[in-house]
Amino acid sequence: MLVKRLVDHxxxxxxxxxxxxSRQFHWQLRITPGQVPSLETLVRPDAKGRPRGAxxxxPAAVRTVGVxxxxxxxxxxxxxxxxxxxSKPERVAQCHAAFVELVERWAASPEGQHDPIARELAGCYRSGLLKHVPQPxxxxxxxxxxxxxxxxxxxxAESVVPFWTAEVTRRKGGGVTGLCLVCGKTGPLLDTVPGKVPSRLVPxxxxxxxxISVNERVFGYDLTTQLGCSxxxxxCxxxxxxGLVRVLDSPHTASYGGQDSRLAWWFxxxxxSDPMELVFTADPDDVNALLRSVHSGKTVEVDTTPFCSLTVGGNVARVMVRxxxxxxxxxLKKNIAAWFADHEVSTLHPEENPRQSHEKLVRVTGRWLRAERRYAFIGAKGADRPDRIQRDLLQAAIRGRPLPTSVLPxxxxxxxxxxxxxxARAALIRLALVRxxxxTEKPMPELDRDNRDAAYLAGRIFATLEAIQYDVSDGKLNTTYGDRYFAGAITNPRAALVNGRKDANAWLRKLRRTKKGASINHxxxxxxxxxxxxxxxxIPSRTSITQQSMFLLGYHHQRADRFAAIRANKTKSDPSEENPE
Incomplete structure (x- = not known):
């Protein structure tokens, strides 16, 4: 079905x-009747100032080791x-002789014998004028x-397409006639696929x-080589x-540096509308419109147009369908709506989107660079980002599947x-938990005051202790309670909360002197x-992966709820200062 869809596309x-x-050319050979041809550069600076050919x-066909x-x-x-x-001079001489012979056959063919361009090009090679072209x-x-x-x-030239089609058929055809697997018609069959995909399109x-390529009998069905089994x-x-080049080179693709795949889709x-665009933009208005459409119950019944997606990777000169x-x-709309609903989470800042774009979710799986206050670039050395996270997240969005078990740890x-x-990290944690x-109990997108899960409550308590210390010091601390205990509290909340409860008594006594109302509330x-x-x-002392996730989600929910309350009460606190980022 994949091959048929590519042919149709x-x-x-x-x-x-x-x-x-499409191919990039560095040089242009100008041929004018009666004159020595000239060779001129086609290299020009691109938009970023880098030299690039035209x-x-x-006309092009797959070229292996032969001439x-x-x-x-x-x-x-x-x-x-x-x-x-x-280069080897003997091989270059063979390549040039083969090119000249092809030009001669083109000019002598029924298609090219009346074509002035074919005749002039063949005449130029016969005249020997090319030997006088200076080398730049x-x-x-x-x-x-x-x-x-x-x-x-x-x-x-008008004669190029018919002549070149016949030439490629002669080269690639195995001299066998049979039933085509794609179109279902009987005709000349190929030995090998005549086209290739540019390496820039295949990570x-x-x-x-x-x-498609079967070079050795051991790789083919029934010990057949080349396209014998296909x-x-x-x-076709x-x-x-x-079709493959067209879908991979279209705007409807997703690929990030350092990842192992490229996804392309079409209808x-x-x-x-294209719901896949929402996965990458997460536009709030468009996402809300999609959710309303899906919740109406009519989307799945009405939208029956087939959606196709293809994920590929590469290995040297082979395309692997992943x-x-x-x-x-x-x-598709139903699955993408579920994707946004399952990772929606309350935000720490008012300008943030509660639903994340695909690129942002990919980015937050990498290393956080504290000094630069950003995540390591996708594909950067030492980013510690899973090679296939782009593909895993896309498959979860499109197919409605759970995340691989390796993502959450x-x-x-x-x-x-x-x-x-x-x-964004809290959103990804919630997505993994929900799916x-x-x-057993799917976490809510915002603070759940009725949730009695001990790990979730431990996360809420940790955030509360952090807030008490912040209010006491007005945020003027070199090392906070969170700095000391956060990493350890994820795997052993009991030790962190016991120590925090002891410290809280001193914090609250100090806070009563300046902010009695805040002290009482805390x-x-x-x-x-x-x-x-x-x-x-x-309180858990040793936490499982699920408990660690619930701890972090409770911690995030408590902080987000507090920041929202501060904004609602129009206090003088600045939420950006309260976020230890």
Whole structure:
């Protein structure tokens, strides 16, 4: 089904030319009748000031270790026969001879014999004028050369498409006729897929990559090589590559540096809105509109347009399909609405969004750089971010699945090590808890005063103790109660709270001298929280992963509730100062 969807997607672009792909060219070979050709640079600074060649969509087919020229535009070694210091002169001579032979066959073919560009290019090679082209500085044998004839790019000649299609069919076809697995028609079958995917579109690929390849019998079904176990006709084989490049190079993709995959998605028909965009923007108004739409109960029934998503990674020159999904648009909307509902959490600051974007959730799984007050960049060395977290979070959003069991322990480790729990990290913790089969009582997005879970209460108490000390010192402390005990309290709340309760007595006595009302409120709240703990529901001394998560969620909820109350009462306190970030 994946291959069929890629073929259909390629067919939806009527302007696409068969067996063509985008390529960057460093040089332009200008051919003018009767004159010595000139070689000029096409390299210009890009938007960031970096040198970059010109991109053109030209005839191209998969090239392995053999000599295989492309038509009308190719490498320096093919077009000009120049060998640099790293190339073998004998091989370069073979490449150039093959290119010249291809041009001659093009000009002599039924398609090219009446084409002035094909005839002029062939005549130029016969005349020997190319031998007089001066070599500019900085060229290499594998840089691209764009050929123009009378200022017209040679690849735009009318005869290029029919001749090149026949040429690729001759090269890639195995001389076997059979039933195509994709279109269900009988016709010439391919030995190998004629197109490749640029390495920039496939994380992990070091070279341009092919989707289907069986080089050795041991890898193929029934010991068959190449496409023997996946019969594909010529036109469908071209469309598979074209469709794959089109979806991976579209705006509807997600890929971050240092991660192992790239996700692309598309719809097989027209749609009014794209819910996948919300996963990356988390726009509050649009998310609320989606939630209302889903809660109306009509979305799943009405939106039946198929949604397709493809996740790929690379290994040298191979494309690995890491995930493939097709579902009705209504189901996708339902899953994404659940995604936002499951990780919604109360915020510490009024400008924060209670629902997080995908990129932010990926980012907070990495290391917090305290000195720079930011998370390590995605893909940065030493960021300590799971390689597949981008893919795991996307699959959870799209498919409605729980997070992998490895995500929560990693996040808890980072919170303990960094000493930082912000809104986004709390949201990810709540998402993991809500979707975990081990969680009997699903946590609320905001402070749950009726929650009697001992770990949750311990987190609330820890936040209350932290607030008491803050009020006593007016925030003027080098080392706080939280600094001393936070990391240890996550795994052993009892020790931290016992010490904190002793210290609180001194803090409250001091606070009564200056802020008697605040002291009374703090003491009352502290007594109420400790009173909810009983012999049957004591403060945990050794916590499980779930208990650590509940502790942190209770801690975050208590802080967020206090900051909201301060803002509501319009006190002089600054919430940004009360957040130890």
């Amino acid at each position: 390629a067919a939806s672009d009527p302007t696409a030319k068969p067996f063509h792909r 991109d053109h969509v030209v 295989a020229p492309n038509l009308a535009a190719d490498d320096v070694q093919y077009v000009l026969g120049w060998a640099d210091e790293t 500085d900085g060229w290499t044998s594998k840089q691209g050369v764009l050929i123009t004839v009378d200022e017209v790019p040679a690849y735009q 992990g690929a070091t070279n341009d990559a092919a989707l 019969p594909i006709c010529v036109s 084989g071209e469309a598979v590559s074209a 097989t028909g027209p749609v009014d 995930g493939w999904l097709e579902m009705p648009l209504g189901t 990693h996040l808890l480790h980072r919170v303990r090590t960094d000493g930082r729990l912000d809104t 975990s089969p081990l969680t 003491e009352k709240q502290l007594d109420e929280l400790f009173g909810l703990l009983t012999a049957d529901n004591p």
